[in-house]
Amino acid sequence: MDSANAADHAFLLLDSSDNILICTCSVSAGTIVSFEGAAVRLRDDIGLGHKVARFALAAGDKVYRYGFPIGTMIHAVERGGHVHHHNLASDYIAAHGRDASSAGNEP
Amino acid sequence: MTGKAQFVMDDEGHIQGYLRPDGRKGIRNVTLVIYLVECAHHVARAIVTKCDDPSVHLIGFPGCYPNSYAFQMLSRLATHPNVGGAVLLSLGCEGFDRAKLMEDIIASGRPAEKLVIQELGGTRATIEAGIAAVARVKARVETAPRAVMAVSELVVGTICGGSDGTSGITANPAVGRCFDQLIDAGATCIFEETGELIGCEQIMAERAITPQLGQEIEAAVAKAAAYYTILGYGSFAPGNADGGLSTQEEKSLGAYSKSGRSPISGLIKPGDIPPSSGLYLMDVVPDGEVRFGFPNISDNAEIVEMIASGCHLILFTTGRGSVVGSAISPVIKICANPETYDRMAEDMDVNAGRILRQQASLDAVGDEIFDWTRKVASGTQSASEAMGHQEFILTYKSFDAVGPACLPRANRV
Incomplete structure (x- = not known):
């Protein structure tokens, strides 16, 4: 399989109502991939298991995976852009990082 | 497609289990060494290490304050179908109800022994006594009858x-x-x-x-x-x-x-x-x-x-x-x-x-x-x-x- 073909198969749509695609093998920034017939140049490195926008998304848009909501966009993203915690927030509860000074301070 | 996870089933879904006195069946025949407070952890671990037997497992609860959840967990675990018997390791002054845990294990038909470090004279004596206790319990655990077990x-x-x-x-x-x-x-x-x-x-x-x-x-x-x-x-x-x-x-x-x-x-x-x-x-x-x-x-x-x-x-x-x-x-x-x-x-x-x-x-x-x-x-x-x-x-x-x-x-x- 040449690299262009590999990149074309790198993004998986899990449910027809989803607005994100899942990366199934790591792809470098600058790679041109085919999204449902349209050529899209990736701006970011996208790692295995990460998400990209299937369409341009605006702040306030709900994000759908498996056909179910997984949070709300807090910043806009263009088609093919990385969708992750820098632009997507939970509707339920915050995630946490590795910063020990701010984590685990129980009431 | 590595060969690692590939195999041919050689049975009809029947498993040779271990029949316990309560009628439940286990898939392993474990002897537990259980410390009832962190203060007994080292002694318990030393016993397990010296036994050098993969069927002798170490579990325990570190806290000194009593807790009914922790008690129920250790009682259920000590009478689990995969478990044949247990040796309890107590420091002596902790809040855990060691007498009740012994009762529960014995009532389930399993062999159990209890060692109290403060009564046995300290670390070295209890490790020696513990190795002997595990040997006695394990000898009875090994007599567990086998039984065909369905999925x-x-x-x-x-x-x-x-x-x-x-x-x-x-x-x-x-x-x-x-x-x-x-x-x-x-x-x-x-x-x-x-x-x-x-x-x-x-x-x-x-x-x-x-x-x-x-x-x-x-x-x-x-x-x-x-x-x-x-x-x-x-x-x-x-x-x-x-x-x-x-x-x-x-x-x-x-x-x-x-x-x-x-x-x-x-x-x-x-x-x-x-x-x-x-x-x-x-x-x-x-x-x-x-x-x-x-x-x-x-x-x-x-x-x-x-x-x-x-x-x-x-x-x-x-x-x-x-x-x-x-x-x-x-x-x-x-x-x-x-x-x-x-x-x-x-x-x-x-x-x-x-x-x-x-x-x-x-x-x-x-x-x-x-x-x-x-x-x-x-x-x-x-x-x-x-x-x-x-x-x-x-x-x-x-x-x-x-x-x-x-x-x-x-x-x-």
């Missing part, structure tokens, strides 16, 4: 650890396929961590066998969300984000797919034994005000709770690459991420990442997990078991008993 007699739990963006599309739904097969065969399956099901409460409630059970499931998830909100964040580790998961509900939906498609027969709490076959959700979040910190401080805290509810073995899915096993019950590792599998193949039993490389279907991997479940139940060592993983952790918690709406099947005869 329908298995209790199987599932957990995900080190999840990433691949977990919910490969390993977790493959375990769901295996759960469906096990339940169709009459087995009992447990999935858990209500805090990792936040966002799935409505779709889960619709699968409950009664509307009242559905309401209990929704309430259990709401309790988890409130509990984690007070703690400041959900059940979400930095590695989850490294692997592409962005939010709690995204992680939850992926984790939820481990439960398969069977109806949900009941809601149990740690240590409750499911009253019938079928699929059960375990509510692991404590009741009442937030008192003892995080519900489960790491994956093994959840594994041990499912074992206390009778799980013979655990199906553990991982994307980032967990290596843990467990005391008492074998842990089967299903790796979701093909890149992780390539790096850590020796720690994995099943490579579900093949699904992403178009080398296997979800159904084929589900079948493979089902076959591994029977194979490990029949005595084959899982990868973590063969490498000596016997992790164990038990912390403080408090629970109220489940109400009648949680176990509709228990009310019918």
Whole structure:
């Protein structure tokens, strides 16, 4: 399989109502991939298991995976852009990082 | 397509189990050494180390203050079908009710001995006495009768650890396929961590066998969300984000797919034994005000709770690459991420990442997990078991008993 073909198969749509695609093998920034017939140049490195926008998304848009909501966009993203915690927030509860000074301070 | 997880089943699904006096059957014949406070941990560990026997496992509770949850957990674990007998290690002044634990084990028909360090004259004397006690108990454990065990007699739990963006599309739904097969065969399956099901409460409630059970499931998830909100964040580790998961509900939906498609027969709490076959959700979040910190401080805290509810073995899915096993019950590792599998193949039993490389279907991997479940139940060592993983952790918690709406099947005869 040449690299262009590999990149074309790198993004998986899990449910027809989803607005994100899942990366199934790591792809470098600058790679041109085919999204449902349209050529899209990736701006970011996208790692295995990460998400990209299937369409341009605006702040306030709900994000759908498996056909179910997984949070709300807090910043806009263009088609093919990385969708992750820098632009997507939970509707339920915050995630946490590795910063020990701010984590685990129980009431 | 490595040959590692490929094998031909050589039986008709029958497993040679160990028959216990209460009629339950185990798939392993473990002798436990149990410390009843951290102050007895070193002595207990020294006994286990010197015994140098993979069937002698170390478990215990570190706290000095008594806790009814911890007591019930150790009582259930010491009388688990995979366990043949136990040696208890007490310092002497701790709050744990060692006499009642001895009573429970003896009442179950298992051999047990109790050693009190302060009475025996200290570390060295107790280690010597402990080695002799393990030898006596183990000699009786080895006389456990064997009995044919059907798949329908298995209790199987599932957990995900080190999840990433691949977990919910490969390993977790493959375990769901295996759960469906096990339940169709009459087995009992447990999935858990209500805090990792936040966002799935409505779709889960619709699968409950009664509307009242559905309401209990929704309430259990709401309790988890409130509990984690007070703690400041959900059940979400930095590695989850490294692997592409962005939010709690995204992680939850992926984790939820481990439960398969069977109806949900009941809601149990740690240590409750499911009253019938079928699929059960375990509510692991404590009741009442937030008192003892995080519900489960790491994956093994959840594994041990499912074992206390009778799980013979655990199906553990991982994307980032967990290596843990467990005391008492074998842990089967299903790796979701093909890149992780390539790096850590020796720690994995099943490579579900093949699904992403178009080398296997979800159904084929589900079948493979089902076959591994029977194979490990029949005595084959899982990868973590063969490498000596016997992790164990038990912390403080408090629970109220489940109400009648949680176990509709228990009310019918």
